[in-house]
Amino acid sequence: xxxxxxxxxxxxxxxxxxxxxxxxxxxxxxxxxxxxxxxxxxxxxxxxxxxxxxxxxxxxxxxxxxxxxxxxxxxxxxxxxxxxxxxxxxxxxxxxxxxxxxxxxxxxxxxxxxxxxxxxxxxxxxxxxxxxxxxxxxxxxxxxxxxxxxxxxxxxxxxxxxxxxxxxxxxxxxxxxxxxxxxxxxxxxxxxxxxxxxxxxxxxxxxxxxxxxxxxxxxxxxxxxxxxxxxxxxxxxxxxxxxxxxxxxxxxxxxxxxxxxxxxxxxxxxxxxxxxxxxxxxxxxxxxxxxxxxxxxxxxxxxxxxxxxxxxxxxxxxxxxxxxxxxxxxxxxxxxxxxxxxxxxxxxxxxxxxxxxxxxxxxxxxxxxxxxxxxxxxxxxxxxxx
Numbered sequence: 001x002x003x004x005x006x007x008x009x010x011x012x013x014x015x016x017x018x019x020x021x022x023x024x025x026x027x028x029x030x031x032x033x034x035x036x037x038x039x040x041x042x043x044x045x046x047x048x049x050x051x052x053x054x055x056x057x058x059x060x061x062x063x064x065x066x067x068x069x070x071x072x073x074x075x076x077x078x079x080x081x082x083x084x085x086x087x088x089x090x091x092x093x094x095x096x097x098x099x100x101x102x103x104x105x106x107x108x109x110x111x112x113x114x115x116x117x118x119x120x121x122x123x124x125x126x127x128x129x130x131x132x133x134x135x136x137x138x139x140x141x142x143x144x145x146x147x148x149x150x151x152x153x154x155x156x157x158x159x160x161x162x163x164x165x166x167x168x169x170x171x172x173x174x175x176x177x178x179x180x181x182x183x184x185x186x187x188x189x190x191x192x193x194x195x196x197x198x199x200x201x202x203x204x205x206x207x208x209x210x211x212x213x214x215x216x217x218x219x220x221x222x223x224x225x226x227x228x229x230x231x232x233x234x235x236x237x238x239x240x241x242x243x244x245x246x247x248x249x250x251x252x253x254x255x256x257x258x259x260x261x262x263x264x265x266x267x268x269x270x271x272x273x274x275x276x277x278x279x280x281x282x283x284x285x286x287x288x289x290x291x292x293x294x295x296x297x298x299x300x301x302x303x304x305x306x307x308x309x310x311x312x313x314x315x316x317x318x319x320x321x322x323x324x325x326x327x328x329x330x331x332x333x334x335x336x337x338x339x340x341x342x343x344x345x346x347x348x349x350x351x352x353x354x355x356x357x358x359x360x361x362x363x364x365x366x367x368x369x370x371x372x373x374x375x376x377x378x379x380x381x382x383x384x385x386x
Contacts, residue, residue: 004313005362008320009294010152010180010353015246016205022249023207026242034239035230044241051248055212058251059197060188067213067231068244072179072200075213076103078235079175079196080146082221084111087143087173095119095137095145097129098338101152101177103198105334108146116143126287127156127339135166144173149181149197153335153351154286155295157185161192168193173219179203179211183254184262184293195219199251201243205356206250210243261356265293268354268363272296275367276352279374285336285349296352299336299345302384303377308350311373317366320351 006014025031026047032040034048049063056063069075084094096108098120108118119137123129129147138145145167150157160176167174173195178187183204189197195216202208215221215234227236254261273296276282281301300308305321312319332346354363378384 002316004316004318005358005366006318007352007354007358007362007366008318009355010155010203010351011320012202012208013205013355014357015207016250016253018253019206019246019249023242023246026245031241034241035228044239047241047245047248048239051244051251054248054252054255055199058182058187058255059199059214060190061214062217064232065189065214065217067215067234068239068247069198069211069213069235070209070240071211072101072177072198072203073103073211074235075198075200075211076101076175076177077107078213078224079198079215079221080104080107080111080144081224082234083144083173083175083196083219084116085222085224086220091141091143093117093119093139093141094143095121095134097121097123097134097147097158099123099127099129099151099154099156099335100146100148101179104146104148104175104177121147123156123338125339126290127151127154127285127335128287128290129158129163131159131162131166134163138166138170138172142170142172144175144195146175146177149176149178149187150185150292151286151335152180153333153349154297154339155180155292155353156286157181157290157292160194164193164195167195173221180292180295182251183258184265186258189214189216196221201247201250204250204254207243207246210240210247212247257356262293264356265354265358268358268360269294269296271360271363272352272354272367275363276350276370279371282374283345285339285341294354296354298350298352299341300348300350300374301345302381303348303350303374305347305349307377308373311377312366312369315369315373317369320353321349 032044034044164174175196182199197214200211283299285297336346
């Protein structure tokens with residue numbers, strides 16, 4: 001039986017064999033603690049610092065501006081809480097978009113519970129933040145603002161450079177979750193005035209459980225994890241050397257192969273969009289042009305998202321139904337609700353995200369299976385009037 005075709009790369013990407021090779025020396029019996037002074041410790045420290053350099057190069061940053069974390073969620077949390085706690089006591093306001101990843105959204109809600117006022121900036125029907133509306137929400141008491149660089153569900157790419165500039169002109173720290181954008185967009189922080197930026201290893205063909213936070217030099221930020229003072233005191237705890245080495249190699253490859261990957265993914269993405277939009281009662285979600293190279297997201301009316309995922313899985317195709325970072329039962333997508341979709345449409349979403357190793361033949365097979373699965377489920381639907 002052939003291997004299933006994996007089309008859920010926004011949830012997690014397979015580990016590149018070259019990344020695994022970079023990790024293996026730090027998983028065996030000779031591994032060391034990078035804080036130790038002996039030879040094994042020195043070797044571990046060298047691996048961490050080499051990876052820091054690769055991540056910095058991917059972002060156009062300096063190595064001392066890169067801090068390793070346990071993933072994108074922790075990086076987002078360190079940024080949101082760290083910027084808020086470092087702000088002047090009179091600044092108890094934050095500006096956050098209505099389509100943030102849960103890592104930022106829930107952190108902002110926690111700030112609200114702690115007495116912050118949060119202005120939730122809406123989006124248009126494509127999921128785009130209006131720069132004028134965003135700028136109007138900024139106030140003298142704003143401690144921080146945050147807008148995701150590219151949405152993890154619908155793939156819409158935000159005008160982050162313009163938004164960050166609006167904050168920079170007023171001296172307001174600006175954070176962006178770039179977990180989905182890394183490896184697919186140019187994230188040169190020399191051209192974007194972001195204060196902090198989060199990435200994750202397992203979205204760029206690296207390991208799970210490791211991420212990084214960029215903190216622009218001179219940015220005031222407080223630690224939220226305390227201990228032995230690793231990562232310049234911002235994120236204490238013994239570094240995950242194998243994971244960091246893997247993230248570093250993944251970042252190096254993402255930088256070197258960016259153009260090739262984007263061209264390949266965009267061609268497959270457009271093939272998916274063209275094929276799926278040929279079906280009746282299907283609507284593309286997200287911006288038609290300002291979207292990630294790998295993302296195709298649809299509302300498929302008359303079909304439950306979970307049922308569609310399970311039927312396609314039985315046919316050998318793995319897709320997503322929204323954010324893979326939400327625990328518990330399936331709920332209506334808050335992102336789609338923010339776009340103005342009704343709850344039923346928000347429960348009928350399919351997210352197909354291609355990767356660098358997918359092929360046109362796999363996409364063609366998927367499109368045939370997708371059409372068949374949608375037809376079967378609509379026949380069983382008591383409410384679909386197709």
